[in-house]
Amino acid sequence: MDITVPNPGLPLTSSDMVVEDRQRHLFRVARRAFTDEEVLEQERRQIFDRCWLYLGHGSEIRNNCDFVTRAVGGRELIFNRDRGGAVHAFLNTCPHRGAMVVREKKGNALSFRCFYHGWSFNVNGRFASRFEEGNYGKEHYGGGCADLAHVPRLESYRDFWFVNFDRNAVSLSDYLADAKEYIDLVADQGEAEMEIVGSGQQYIINANWKLLAENSIDAFHGFPVHSTYFDYLQNIGSLRSDGFNAKGMTSLGNGHAVIEYASPWGRPIARWVPSWGEEKRDLVERIRQGLIQRFGEERGLRIAETSRNMVIFPNLVINDIMAITVRTFFPDAANRMTVSAWALGARDEDHELRKLRLFNFLEFLGPGGFATPDDQEALENCQRGYRNQREVGWNDISKGMPRQGPPKNDDEEQMRCFWRQWRQRMAGAA
Amino acid sequence: MNADVNLSQGLAKDDPGLRAKVEDFLYLEADLLDEWRIEEWFALFAEGATYEIPPTGEDDADPATSLFYIADDYVRLRERVVRLTKKEAHSEFPRSRQRHMISNVRITAMVAGVAEVTCNFITYRAKRGVVDTYYGKHHYRIDCTASPWKIKSKRSVLGMDMLYPGKLTIII
Numbered sequence: 054m055d056i057t058v059p060n061p062g063l064p065l066t067s068s069d070m071v072v073e074d075r076q077r078h079l080f081r082v083a084r085r086a087f088t089d090e091e092v093l094e095q096e097r098r099q100i101f102d103r104c105w106l107y108l109g110h111g112s113e114i115r116n117n118c119d120f121v122t123r124a125v126g127g128r129e130l131i132f133n134r135d136r137g138g139a140v141h142a143f144l145n146t147c148p149h150r151g152a153m154v155v156r157e158k159k160g161n162a163l164s165f166r167c168f169y170h171g172w173s174f175n176v177n178g179r180f181a182s183r184f185e186e187g188n189y190g191k192e193h194y195g196g197g198c199a200d201l202a203h204v205p206r207l208e209s210y211r212d213f214w215f216v217n218f219d220r221n222a223v224s225l226s227d228y229l230a231d232a233k234e235y236i237d238l239v240a241d242q243g244e245a246e247m248e249i250v251g252s253g254q255q256y257i258i259n260a261n262w263k264l265l266a267e268n269s270i271d272a273f274h275g276f277p278v279h280s281t282y283f284d285y286l287q288n289i290g291s292l293r294s295d296g297f298n299a300k301g302m303t304s305l306g307n308g309h310a311v312i313e314y315a316s317p318w319g320r321p322i323a324r325w326v327p328s329w330g331e332e333k334r335d336l337v338e339r340i341r342q343g344l345i346q347r348f349g350e351e352r353g354l355r356i357a358e359t360s361r362n363m364v365i366f367p368n369l370v371i372n373d374i375m376a377i378t379v380r381t382f383f384p385d386a387a388n389r390m391t392v393s394a395w396a397l398g399a400r401d402e403d404h405e406l407r408k409l410r411l412f413n414f415l416e417f418l419g420p421g422g423f424a425t426p427d428d429q430e431a432l433e434n435c436q437r438g439y440r441n442q443r444e445v446g447w448n449d450i451s452k453g454m455p456r457q458g459p460p461k462n463d464d465e466e467q468m469r470c471f472w473r474q475w476r477q478r479m480a481g482a483a
Numbered sequence: 484m485n486a487d488v489n490l491s492q493g494l495a496k497d498d499p500g501l502r503a504k505v506e507d508f509l510y511l512e513a514d515l516l517d518e519w520r521i522e523e524w525f526a527l528f529a530e531g532a533t534y535e536i537p538p539t540g541e542d543d544a545d546p547a548t549s550l551f552y553i554a555d556d557y558v559r560l561r562e563r564v565v566r567l568t569k570k571e572a573h574s575e576f577p578r579s580r581q582r583h584m585i586s587n588v589r590i591t592a593m594v595a596g597v598a599e600v601t602c603n604f605i606t607y608r609a610k611r612g613v614v615d616t617y618y619g620k621h622h623y624r625i626d627c628t629a630s631p632w633k634i635k636s637k638r639s640v641l642g643m644d645m646l647y648p649g650k651l652t653i654i655i
Binding site (some may be wrong): 158182250251252254255256257258259278280281284288290292329354395398404407408411412414415416419420421423425427429430431437 | 536537540541544546547548549550551552553558559562563565566569571572573574585611613645646647648649650651652
């Protein structure tokens with residue numbers, strides 16, 4: 054093979070694992086980046102300990118004293134609202150001897166109590182036990198040493214809450230860079246606000262986490278992998294080929310990228326398809342007109358009609374397609390990830406449209422749907438194929454490199470954005 | 484499961500022999516799934532039937548307000564079956580091997596010839612050296628006045644606390 058890349062048999066550093074040759078239009082990623090536990094350990098230190106990671110949506114803890122527990126970046130966290138309405142992210146471990154203080158997935162509580170020895174805490178994290186005198190001194194009462202520990206950084210944008218374990222990280226706003234514009238396109242859909250609908254879906258994929266980051270913004274695989282989904286849309290009369298002229302692929306900075314395109318499917322906000330029936334046509338049209346009224350013709354139609362797949366580096370996907378999924382995933386091992394996915398909708402959404410939103414979600418995006426399982430099959434097949442890496446050591450992500458002008462959605466420039474950032478982060482340079 | 488139909492008329496849930504007939508019906512269903520006779524399996528469903536798998540931990544959820552794994556009306560169920568017959572349903576190509584186990588069959592009600600039945604299930608799915616295990620409780624409404632009997636609804640409540648196999652590509 055006539056390509057100047059290091060011999061995969063030799064030890065590679067992570068910066069050698071991404072090779073870009075613009076002259077020859079070649080972009081290669083070493084398959085070892087998907088399989089090596091040492092690479093994963095380095096990712097934990099350089100990426101998951103230092104990037105902004107999605108924690109949850111404000112609507113999940115709408116009321117004071119609401120809480121959810123969640124694994125983020127290898128930690129166990131509590132995401133909650135205190136009695137005064139302030140939002141917190143605590144490390145879910147008792148400062149006493151380490152037990153997880155909150156064991157329920159979600160709830161509403163005036164205080165948290167560790168079941169192991171009974172240390173208790175206000176929902177603002179302050180130590181609240183009142184042991185008899187002589188047990189504990191000033192450091193415990195008011196000194197802070199017995200309080201729940203806050204995650205070093207917690208910031209939000211449009212009610213999407215993120216944590217960072219690096220106290221010195223740039224602000225969330227700077228980190229999100231141009232991705233904010235695309236979060237706005239989602240957050241602006243509800244006249245009131247947006248909310249997570251029901252509970253999320255959690256599932257395991259036996260593949261490296263970066264395979265799902267790539268897959269979530271990969272338009273190239275759409276027809277080969279999902280022909281049965283498009284057959285289904287066709288069969289029930291849900292396929293539309295007309296559409297608003299979309300913007301294409303955009304690099305959003307810091308490794309984030311988005312593809313934007315005319316929707317072949319219906320969108321509850323706001324693109325009607327015949328299978329929904331005439332009675333919903335007016336309803337969807339009213340929402341469409343409302344968006345145009347609020348944001349003008351161009352932005353209104355863009356929100357209503359187009360679909361967007363976005364990855365915010367390293368592991369947040371916001372895909373605003375036939376439904377909106379907010380999806381994040383963390384590695385359990387180099388060859389295994391846990392995925393959490395939620396549906397997002399407008400809070401005051403009409404009952405019938407909400408139903409369509411949920412059905413659109415489970416038909417395509419859900420693990421029992423007509424599309425996502427086939428993505429999982431592709432990812433797990435890649436992971437398995439990497440067993441051949443001593444002989445076939447490199448992935449090719451070159452599609453579209455010779456193209457003059459802006460990249461196309463089904464090029465692979467969006468993945469190249471991800472990998473350039475990955476290389477930079479792994480070198481400790483970002 | 485054919486000539487026995489007429490017996491169902493006026494049957495009460497505690498009638499001797501009814502459980503055996505219900506079990507036979509469920510074993511037939513399981514066998515059709517085990518053998519990938521998926522179109523024949525679909526034929527067990529009455530027109531307008533539903534097939535649902537609610538989110539884990541929300542056994543009584545409503546698909547209009549909660550995000551289900553599967554919430555098929557008759558059309559989507561038919562399309563699910565059509566999809567599974569295609570080679571392009573990649574997650575089931577080559578096809579997995581399956582075994583559907585059923586136990587703890589209870590007839591909880593019999594109203595106007597429609598039996599409400601619950602049973603525990605374990606379904607094994609094997610592919611490429613990986614065995615996925617699904618378990619939980621099926622809730623059926625079976626129209627025993629139809630000839631042959633027809634399933635009016637099937638709701639499979641997962642007993643797991645999350646979807647460990649990662650996907651639901653077969654009928655469990």
